Amino acid sequence: MSSSSSAAPQAGLGLGLVFPVRKDEITQAPTPWQRFLDAAFRKTCYSFAWLTVALVAFIVIRILIAAMPAMRSLGVGFLTGRVWDANAGNFGILAEIWGTLYTSILALIVGSVFGVAAAIFLSEGFLSSTVFVLLKKLNLHLSPIGKNLPDQIERLLKELIELLAAIPSVVYGLWGIFVVIPLIRPYCDWLHTKLGWMPFFSTDLSGPGVLPAVLVLSIMILPTITAISRDALVAVPPKLRMAAYGLGATRWESIFAVILPTASRGIFGGVVLAFGRALGETMALAMLVGNSNQIKLSLFSPANTLAALLANNFPEAGPKEVGILMYAALVLLAITLAVNIVGAFILQRAAQLQAE
Amino acid sequence: MSLEGVDVSNTIRVLRSGEIVIMKNRYLLAFGVLLIIATIACNSNSSGSDANSVKLQGAGASFPAPLYTKWFKDFGGAHKDVLVDYQSVGSGSGVKSVIDKTVDFGASDAAMTDEEISRAPGGVQLLPMTAGSIVIAYNLPDVKDLKLPRKVYPEIFLGKIKKWNDPAIAKANPGSKLPDQPINVVVRADSSGTSFVFSKHLSAISPDFDKAVGTNKMPNWPVGTKSKGNEGVTASLMTTPGSIGYIEFGYARSQSVPFAQLENKAGKYVTADTASGQAALASAQLPDNLIVWNSDPEGDSAYPIVTYTWQIFYKKYDAKKAAAIQDLIKYELNEGQKDAEAMGYIPLPANVVAKDLSASSTITAQ
Numbered sequence: 001m002s003s004s005s006s007a008a009p010q011a012g013l014g015l016g017l018v019f020p021v022r023k024d025e026i027t028q029a030p031t032p033w034q035r036f037l038d039a040a041f042r043k044t045c046y047s048f049a050w051l052t053v054a055l056v057a058f059i060v061i062r063i064l065i066a067a068m069p070a071m072r073s074l075g076v077g078f079l080t081g082r083v084w085d086a087n088a089g090n091f092g093i094l095a096e097i098w099g100t101l102y103t104s105i106l107a108l109i110v111g112s113v114f115g116v117a118a119a120i121f122l123s124e125g126f127l128s129s130t131v132f133v134l135l136k137k138l139n140l141h142l143s144p145i146g147k148n149l150p151d152q153i154e155r156l157l158k159e160l161i162e163l164l165a166a167i168p169s170v171v172y173g174l175w176g177i178f179v180v181i182p183l184i185r186p187y188c189d190w191l192h193t194k195l196g197w198m199p200f201f202s203t204d205l206s207g208p209g210v211l212p213a214v215l216v217l218s219i220m221i222l223p224t225i226t227a228i229s230r231d232a233l234v235a236v237p238p239k240l241r242m243a244a245y246g247l248g249a250t251r252w253e254s255i256f257a258v259i260l261p262t263a264s265r266g267i268f269g270g271v272v273l274a275f276g277r278a279l280g281e282t283m284a285l286a287m288l289v290g291n292s293n294q295i296k297l298s299l300f301s302p303a304n305t306l307a308a309l310l311a312n313n314f315p316e317a318g319p320k321e322v323g324i325l326m327y328a329a330l331v332l333l334a335i336t337l338a339v340n341i342v343g344a345f346i347l348q349r350a351a352q353l354q355a356e
Numbered sequence: 357m358s359l360e361g362v363d364v365s366n367t368i369r370v371l372r373s374g375e376i377v378i379m380k381n382r383y384l385l386a387f388g389v390l391l392i393i394a395t396i397a398c399n400s401n402s403s404g405s406d407a408n409s410v411k412l413q414g415a416g417a418s419f420p421a422p423l424y425t426k427w428f429k430d431f432g433g434a435h436k437d438v439l440v441d442y443q444s445v446g447s448g449s450g451v452k453s454v455i456d457k458t459v460d461f462g463a464s465d466a467a468m469t470d471e472e473i474s475r476a477p478g479g480v481q482l483l484p485m486t487a488g489s490i491v492i493a494y495n496l497p498d499v500k501d502l503k504l505p506r507k508v509y510p511e512i513f514l515g516k517i518k519k520w521n522d523p524a525i526a527k528a529n530p531g532s533k534l535p536d537q538p539i540n541v542v543v544r545a546d547s548s549g550t551s552f553v554f555s556k557h558l559s560a561i562s563p564d565f566d567k568a569v570g571t572n573k574m575p576n577w578p579v580g581t582k583s584k585g586n587e588g589v590t591a592s593l594m595t596t597p598g599s600i601g602y603i604e605f606g607y608a609r610s611q612s613v614p615f616a617q618l619e620n621k622a623g624k625y626v627t628a629d630t631a632s633g634q635a636a637l638a639s640a641q642l643p644d645n646l647i648v649w650n651s652d653p654e655g656d657s658a659y660p661i662v663t664y665t666w667q668i669f670y671k672k673y674d675a676k677k678a679a680a681i682q683d684l685i686k687y688e689l690n691e692g693q694k695d696a697e698a699m700g701y702i703p704l705p706a707n708v709v710a711k712d713l714s715a716s717s718t719i720t721a722q
Contacts, residue, residue: 085576087569177591185596204538206581207596291545291582302581308545312584316448316547316573 060333067326078327084293084309091324093331095293099303100335103210103289104278106299107217111278112271114218115225118161119267122226123233124255128154158230165223173287176216180288181207184215188300199297208290211299216284221274228273232266233259265350272343279336282307306332408437410680415443416450416463418585419549419604420486420665423699424463427692431684438680447549448573454480454668460677462668465549466573467647479671481719482646483712484664485688487637487702489605489628490554491615491661495593496520498533502616503625506660509618510562512539512600514569515579520598528619535598542592542601545582547574553663554602560651561621561660605633606700620660621652632659633702642711662702669719678721685716 030038070078074091081092121127128150132141140146188205195201205211236259244254260267290302291312306328313325414424421444428440445453447464454462455475467482492509494502504512505528511517517524521534544551552573559566569575583592586607593599593613605628608615617625626632636658640650646666653660667688673681689709696703704712 083576086574087572087576090576174591177595181595204540205596206540207542207592207599208581208583286545286584287588291584292580304582312545312582313547313574316446318448318452 063326063330063333066323067330068323070320070323070327071330074324074327078324079331082293082295086321093306093309093328095295096304096306096309096328097331097335098295099210099289100279100305100307100332102303103213103217103285103305104275106210106214107221107278108271108275110214111218111221111225111274115222115270115274116229116267118222118226119229119233120255120260122154122158122161123230124251124259125154127157158227161226162223164219169220169281169283170287172216172220173284176212176284176288177208180212180215181205184211192300200299203296203298203301205300206290206302208288209300209302210289213285213289213303214299216288217278217281220281220284221278224274224277225267225270228270229263229267232263232270235266236262265347268343268347268350272340272347275339275343276336279339280307280332282311286311306335408676410438410676412438412440412460412677412680412684413443413458414440414461414463414667415445415453415459416668417447417465417549417665418444419447419465419488420463420701422606423486423692423696423701426695426699427688430691430695431687434687435680435683438683440684446547447552448547450668454670460673461670461681463666464668465663465665466552467664467666468668476668476670481669481671481715482666483669483685483715484642484646484704484708485667485712486693486696487633487662487664487704488700489633489636489659489662489702490550490557490602491605491608491628492618493590493593493601493603493608493613493615495597495599495614496535497597498535499529500532500614501529502532502614503528504616504618506561506619506621509616510558510565513541513543513558513577513579514562514565515541516564528625537598540596540599541577541580542589542596542599543577543580543582544574544589544602545584548585549573549665550586550602550604551575554661556649557651557661604700609700618660620656620658621654622656622658624656626657626659628659628661630697630702632657633662634705636660636662637664637702637708638705642708646711646715669716671718672720672722675721678719681719682716685712685719689713 078092079097080094081090082094083090083092084095085091131150131153135141135146135149138146185205188201188211191201192204240258240262241254244258249257285305286308289305289308291304291308292302293304294301296303310325310329310332313321317325414428421442424442425444428442432439442463447466450459450462450464451466451468451472453459454468455472455477457477463485468476468480473480492504496502505524508517508522508524508528511524518538519536520539521536526532526534552571555565555569555575556571559569559571568578581592581596583589586603589601589603590607590611590613593601593603594611603613603615605615607613615628617627620626635655636650636653639653639655639658640648642648648664650662653662669681669685672678689704689712693703693709
């Protein structure tokens with residue numbers, strides 16, 4: 001053991017065999033063994049990459065096969081029907097499609113506003129400069145601890161936001177039921193009585209419903225948006241910022257006119273990713289959305305989503321119903337795919353516009 | 357030459373170090389394989405290697421699952437050679453498993469239809485094992501005892517009565533401070549035996565409900581927020597003032613959720629408890645197949661929404677399993693019934709236990 005580490009201190013334990021370390025030579029032609037390993041490694045990577053593609057294709061094909069009988073018997077009417085009544089053999093998922101898109105889009109609006117704001121706060125040095133000023137007042141800004149404190153606090157906050165992504169979905173659901181709903185009830189009741197003429201507030205808060213679902217969903221997608229937006233903002237070349245300041249722009253002017261537009265591609269990519277997550281989110285929504293098949297603008301009424309429908313119906317579905325649920329799953333897959341394609345398309349267009 | 361010598365020795369040394377690594381990996385691999393083999397051996401040791409031990413696999417209804425789990429644990433403690441495993445997967449899956457023959461016995465709140473029984477290989481014997489009530493729970497902080505007439509509660513679940521201070525409710529509850537508040541109906545989102553029994557009762561007492569919704573494990577409710585499971589419905593109820601919903605009696609009692617007194621067929625208001633449940637069970641005679649639906653029981657003291665829940669056995673087993681199952685059934689019907697009340701279920705009346713015991717004699721060895 002000790003002899004090996006003294007022989008090749010730079011190489012890891014296993015790497016010694018693969019890439020022998022030669023102290024006396026800097027360059028040499030690769031040995032056949034190295035060339036073989038190189039090729040094998042590349043082939044393995046390729047095959048794994050293709051395997052993921054094959055896996056997706058396999059899943060889609062299996063769902064398609066399972067959904068075939070239902071697609072044939074229900075046809076397009078499945079997409080436009082509003083009733084789900086296994087008793088009467090009536091199946092339609094328009095309400096679920098509406099609910100899926102409605103909750104996701106609302107959550108995306110809330111989540112993007114807060115997520116991008118948090119990313120600006122974390123990347124533009126607002127926090128670290130405040131901490132620095134505070135430390136300077138105490139004359140600690142040059143002490144060994146105080147020197148690094150601003151950056152450390154900023155990093156801590158970033159890690160905390162990213163930690164939100166690690167909370168299990170079902171915990172979010174429980175938190176929504178027992179904390180969010182009682183918390184928002186007084187405000188919702190007030191909005192309903194004062195502004196009940198607006199379609200958004202036209203019903204009483206039913207407990208689980210669109211608004212609690214949207215609030216919790218927006219928190220769930222926040223880490224995705226913040227992390228990606230922050231990376232995009234940090235990646236903006238410093239010379240752009242300097243140039244903006246040099247032209248006399250204030251901090252906010254430079255953020256809104258220079259930095260945000262430059263980082264917009266990355267931010268948009270994060271938003272698209274978050275939208276995908278919001279569409280497919282299951283457990284928290286099944287617990288919070290109310291699972292009621294209706295199409296309403298009201299934020300306080302219960303709704304339903306495709307993922308929640310699947311989660312609630314699969315456990316006891318008969319063979320015929322499984323096919324119908326597979327059809328619904330296929331629709332959800334198609335919506336997610338469409339969102340990603342549209343997102344990719346917009347990103348490409350934005351890149352072209354920027355290049356021109 | 358000397359350089360090359362150094363080179364070679366270096367490689368050899370590195371090679372040797374690589375060898376050591378590989379050997380270490382091999383040891384690790386061998387150790388892992390040994391571990392896996394040991395685990396498998398242990399597993400088979402605990403379940404299979406003893407030639408006399410029997411494993412019974414059951415699956416089905418979630419409503420009686422807490423009671424069944426306790427039974428099977430206690431039974432396993434007393435019979436070291438029998439291991440009973442129960443999966444609480446829901447009544448529908450329980451029946452499906454019996455038909456597919458993937459279990460040794462099933463359990464269902466909705467019994468089995470004649471069509472399902474005819475599809476089960478080799479015939480099945482259903483035995484009612486315990487019974488339970490379903491209560492209508494509510495969240496009205498200012499109302500202590502809510503009475504619901506039998507004309508009223510189907511209409512609430514149909515969405516026809518919309519406000520708590522509706523004259524029909526107020527008339528049955530003189531002196532109660534019923535709020536001028538919309539009724540927030542909470543129902544089950546998932547397919548469940550509880551929904552089946554509850555909708556069957558509502559269909560029995562209200563022709564309107566029968567026509568509009570009907571009996572189903574997952575009825576198409578015209579109103580309401582839907583939540584998953586008893587726990588989901590209870591959570592929605594407790595966090596939303598003005599709510600009403602149906603849950604199992606045992607669950608409501610353990611969570612101290614207030615529930616309403618219901619008007620029974622005789623016109624009396626009855627609260628759910630063991631005595632009123634047994635009165636309801638006693639009012640119906642069990643037919644030979646032991647499947648009875650008493651959706652609207654007679655009698656002054658009978659609570660209106662009470663149901664048996666069944667275990668489903670095949671008629672033929674191999675000798676060892678048949679003996680174990682006979683033991684299990686005897687245990688459940690004698691000692692087991694004593695656990696029922698404490699856990700919120702209704703102990704079977706003596707005549708039902710006797711019928712079960714005589715019917716269980718049809719379960720025999722091949």
